[in-house]
Amino acid sequence: MAVSSPTDAPPSAATEANTTFDFSAAAGPLPAPVIERIAAACHDWRGCGSALCLPFSGEACRELMRDTRARMCRVLAIPETHDVLFLQGGASAQFSLVPLNLLGQAALAAYLVTGHWSRRAMEEAGRYCEVRAVDWNDASGAEVPWFDARRVAYLHVTSNETANGLQLRELPRTSIPLAIDMTSDVLTRRVDWSSVGVAYAAMQKAIGVPGLTVVVIRRDLLGRARPAVPRVFDYAVQSANDSRVNTPPVFALIVTNAVLEWIEAAGGLSAMSTAVERRSRCVYRVLESCASAYLPVAPAAFRSRTSICFTLRRVADVARFFEAAKAHGISGLTGHADAGGCRAANYVGTSDAAIHRLCGLLSDFANRG
Ligand code: PMP
Numbered sequence: 001m002a003v004s005s006p007t008d009a010p011p012s013a014a015t016e017a018n019t020t021f022d023f024s025a026a027a028g029p030l031p032a033p034v035i036e037r038i039a040a041a042c043h044d045w046r047g048c049g050s051a052l053c054l055p056f057s058g059e060a061c062r063e064l065m066r067d068t069r070a071r072m073c074r075v076l077a078i079p080e081t082h083d084v085l086f087l088q089g090g091a092s093a094q095f096s097l098v099p100l101n102l103l104g105q106a107a108l109a110a111y112l113v114t115g116h117w118s119r120r121a122m123e124e125a126g127r128y129c130e131v132r133a134v135d136w137n138d139a140s141g142a143e144v145p146w147f148d149a150r151r152v153a154y155l156h157v158t159s160n161e162t163a164n165g166l167q168l169r170e171l172p173r174t175s176i177p178l179a180i181d182m183t184s185d186v187l188t189r190r191v192d193w194s195s196v197g198v199a200y201a202a203m204q205k206a207i208g209v210p211g212l213t214v215v216v217i218r219r220d221l222l223g224r225a226r227p228a229v230p231r232v233f234d235y236a237v238q239s240a241n242d243s244r245v246n247t248p249p250v251f252a253l254i255v256t257n258a259v260l261e262w263i264e265a266a267g268g269l270s271a272m273s274t275a276v277e278r279r280s281r282c283v284y285r286v287l288e289s290c291a292s293a294y295l296p297v298a299p300a301a302f303r304s305r306t307s308i309c310f311t312l313r314r315v316a317d318v319a320r321f322f323e324a325a326k327a328h329g330i331s332g333l334t335g336h337a338d339a340g341g342c343r344a345a346n347y348v349g350t351s352d353a354a355i356h357r358l359c360g361l362l363s364d365f366a367n368r369g
Helices: 012-018 030-042 060-075 090-102 114-127 233-242 249-264 269-288 315-327 351-369
Strands: 082-087 108-113 130-136 152-158 178-181 198-200 211-219 292-297 308-312 342-345
Touching: 030 249, 060 082, 060 249, 060 269, 060 342, 082 233, 090 114, 090 152, 090 178, 090 198, 090 211, 090 233, 114 130, 114 152, 114 178, 130 233, 152 269, 211 233, 249 269, 269 351, 308 315, 315 351
Parallel strands: 108 130, 108 152, 152 178, 178 198
Antiparallel strands: 082 211, 198 211, 292 308, 308 342
């Protein structure tokens, strides 16, 4: 099984053996070289003092934000037609802020419902406008109807459902702007920005720590916010003020900046996408080859590369499986509360060593019966 990666610093046998690898979906691991840099930055960041107390009003923080925006645009190939905002409130806040900022004169918004998070987004939008659910049929794939752009402001999709492991490899084609929740697969896939009205992602899974939400917004959609929207949550006001209407999450920006730098040095988006694909293939291959023990949750064409969800064929085995995981130095395999089963997150910072250990657990457990 090929699990070495050009993006991984080779772990020493001793360090690797003593490490517990955590696969929880809630927060992604940071690459080891980034953690080292951040640890040093807590004492001094670029000669400006501790990263923990960098004043947001100074030139150093302005430069940090400019540089992070520029790196994000380079890595994700975001064109000039779109702006990048650094906000707070997590992806959950965006469930409200997308309708509040984008509805304009339209009375309707459409939601492609693929699982837990898209349903949550739709329910929240239902507080502000009429919502039209677009059913997703796993047999036929996503058939998205043609919407009248004068009536329907956007079509919301969750590119990767973190809870049930369903990923839209191709985003739907439609005449209205897409609003995409990319929280659990941003920076692992290419995006065709010409179809995107807004894309958002909380950074704690892909490339950072909690506190920073990145919003990419098409500039011509700015300025539609309802009058009662707080200024800190008005995309146009934040855009006009370089995301500095209030104190930005400076430390979370420093971490994201360091991860983006690491991504660029490691070969950019295509290297991330290839590595995530390769690692997920390793895991699905073991799940498939041990089909009497495991069942992947999503249909093959929609299996997530970043949220690998599976169940055990025999429910009675579940407790023993988690015990075996512990013995292998693995934690965080419990599935989402709504979906149950097991789940292994495979984010940008997941190492090949972690996946190697996981594959060992899966085949050992299946073979010992
Ligand atoms: N969308 C998706 C796809 C998620 O996975 C999550 C968190 N698991 C959220 C939204 C909510 O993110 P937050 O906790 O940052 O609000």
